[in-house]
Amino acid sequence: xxxxxxxxxxxxxxxxxxxxxxxxxxxxxxxxxxxxxxxxxxxxxxxxxxxxxxxxxxxxxxxxxxxxxxxxxxxxxxxxxxxxxxxxxxxxxxxxxxxxxxxxxxxxxxxxxxxxxxxxxxxxxxxxxxxxxxxxxxxxxx
Ligand SMILES: [Zn+2]
Ligand SMILES: [Zn+2]
Numbered sequence: 261x262x263x264x265x266x267x268x269x270x271x272x273x274x275x276x277x278x279x280x281x282x283x284x285x286x287x288x289x290x291x292x293x294x295x296x297x298x299x300x301x302x303x304x305x306x307x308x309x310x311x312x313x314x315x316x317x318x319x320x321x322x323x324x325x326x327x328x329x330x331x332x333x334x335x336x337x338x339x340x341x342x343x344x345x346x347x348x349x350x351x352x353x354x355x356x357x358x359x360x361x362x363x364x365x366x367x368x369x370x371x372x373x374x375x376x377x378x379x380x381x382x383x384x385x386x387x388x389x390x391x392x393x394x395x396x397x398x399x400x401x402x
Contacts, residue, residue: 262290274326284308285319289329290343294351294360300341334360334389348373348385354394363390 268278288303323329333339334353350363372386
């Protein structure tokens with residue numbers, strides 16, 4: 261887990277002013293990968309006391325725009341946030357309970373970025389979502 265000064269460094273490196281709420285939101289995203297906004301608000305409040313929903317939303321938007329957090333939104337799910345950015349990893353989502361896990365790129369480095377036909381685009385991200393059932397849902401359903 262990054263320390264508070266690591267997080268401050270990340271904010272400064274992205275030209276974001278260091279504020280306690282920003283550090284707390286960034287810390288919460290590091291501590292709770294794939295958490296939704298409500299869970300993050302809960303974590304930030306446990307840390308800082310009262311912080312408005314709007315403040316947390318605004319900070320998440322700024323952190324996402326700065327590339328410090330990644331926003332993912334599997335269909336049927338609310339937006340989730342994670343601090344693992346820039347490695348083009350993918351996600352596997354349980355159809356039953358909605359739990360999300362990280363999946364590295366299918367083979368080797370980032371082959372998913374080498375599209376069969378890129379239509380002339382310069383591609384920097386491939387969003388792949390694997391769907392299935394997580395181990396605890398597989399064992400409880402007949
Ligand atoms: Zn499940
Ligand atoms: Zn992830």
